[in-house]
Amino acid sequence: MQxxxxxxxxxxxxxxxxLLVRVTLRPFRVSDVDDFMLWAGDEQVTRTxxxxxxxxxxxxxxxxxxxxxxxxxxxxxxxxxRSIGFVLVIRWSGGDRHKADIGYGVASKYWGQGIATKAVxxxxxxxxxxxxxxxxxxxxxxxENIASQRVLEKAGFTREGLLRKYTFLKGxxxxxxxxxxxxxDSNGAVDDEV
Amino acid sequence: MEADGKQGQEGSPxxxxxxxxxxxxxxxxxxATDDKVSRFCTWDTYTSKxxxxxxxxxxxxxxxxxxxxxxxxxxxxxxxxxxNNGNDRCRGELGYALASKYWGKGIVTRAVKMVASTIFNEWPHLERLEALVxxENGGSQRVLEKVGFHRExxxxxxxxxxxxxxxxxxxxxxSTDPQP
Numbered sequence: 001m002q003x004x005x006x007x008x009x010x011x012x013x014x015x016x017x018x019l020l021v022r023v024t025l026r027p028f029r030v031s032d033v034d035d036f037m038l039w040a041g042d043e044q045v046t047r048t049x050x051x052x053x054x055x056x057x058x059x060x061x062x063x064x065x066x067x068x069x070x071x072x073x074x075x076x077x078x079x080x081x082r083s084i085g086f087v088l089v090i091r092w093s094g095g096d097r098h099k100a101d102i103g104y105g106v107a108s109k110y111w112g113q114g115i116a117t118k119a120v121x122x123x124x125x126x127x128x129x130x131x132x133x134x135x136x137x138x139x140x141x142x143x144e145n146i147a148s149q150r151v152l153e154k155a156g157f158t159r160e161g162l163l164r165k166y167t168f169l170k171g172x173x174x175x176x177x178x179x180x181x182x183x184x185d186s187n188g189a190v191d192d193e194v
Numbered sequence: 195m196e197a198d199g200k201q202g203q204e205g206s207p208x209x210x211x212x213x214x215x216x217x218x219x220x221x222x223x224x225x226a227t228d229d230k231v232s233r234f235c236t237w238d239t240y241t242s243k244x245x246x247x248x249x250x251x252x253x254x255x256x257x258x259x260x261x262x263x264x265x266x267x268x269x270x271x272x273x274x275x276x277x278n279n280g281n282d283r284c285r286g287e288l289g290y291a292l293a294s295k296y297w298g299k300g301i302v303t304r305a306v307k308m309v310a311s312t313i314f315n316e317w318p319h320l321e322r323l324e325a326l327v328x329x330e331n332g333g334s335q336r337v338l339e340k341v342g343f344h345r346e347x348x349x350x351x352x353x354x355x356x357x358x359x360x361x362x363x364x365x366x367x368x369s370t371d372p373q374p
Contacts, residue, residue, distance in 0.1 A: 050281075095236075095354055096353075096354075098351065098354060098359060099351075099352070135351045135359050136350065136351040136352065138349075158350070160347040160348060160349055160350065161346040161347020161348075161349075161364065162346060162347075163324075163346055163364065163366065164322065164344070164346070164366055164368055165284055165285075165321040165322045165366075165368055166284075166285065166322065167281050167282055167284065167285070168280075168281040168282075168283070168284060169281070173284055173321060178347070178349065180349065180350055180351075182350055182351050183351075
């Protein structure tokens, strides 16, 4: 007797972490606007990043066209080619061009699945290859953002210290934790997931 | 703006901080031409008086906070606090240099204490005075520790100094920390 097998639901796949194999990075497109608004308009996501919370489709389009697309290194984190977040790398200039900062954000619906960690690992491989004079990739998190600190630790970053009253984020003075990955650290940290 | 000179034990010379100007050029050249002094600094040893004059005119005089460290009003070094904008306006970075003849007498420690005791009043928006020191510059690390700065960590491959990528120790003193 043959039994019909139901295909797993997206929710079940989410629970199994199977989504990780379908995480891809690509440049943003204007057509991402509706998906973009879902997470860039969510205060839970924008609270700990420098991006202003998006409040309209017009703002979203402007931001995608004027910030995301022209950026030297800004990628959409996608599942099945749909945008669920971003990761970007900002290079310093002049005498500091051996350094770059990494930042990221993921739709809250997808938190806790290792997606940001996966995206960061994918960026590490690409960015040290594309920028051979890059020696230091660094990241700042506010001290209370434990989840983001775990992303960096899982991705192989070294926690260097707590910088007291370091910066204003959304108008509040924050203690920041600084992390770094050096070009020599990253030689082992190649993303080996397909 | 001058910080009052502080007398140490009886007989020690009067230390003061005052603006550095073009009339200090010959004294400036004493430490600016010394490789021992420039070794851990971002600037290269000066080789001409013209370059020194340009530096005082274009960098020192317009600087938001740059003072000569003076013994009996003679400039023997310099100390400065840089300002930042926007989200980083709460931070200022401390830098200093002293003619090598005067090293080992606690002069920079006294100068840093003088800066720490006035800068937060002069700049009410300043929350954090920070300093970056090469991992090999033990003398400068000891100065900051004696003044009460907190050693927060080592930033790997943070600065390019004299063509080499250096690990730097980061220190901070907050406006709310006990006054030195």
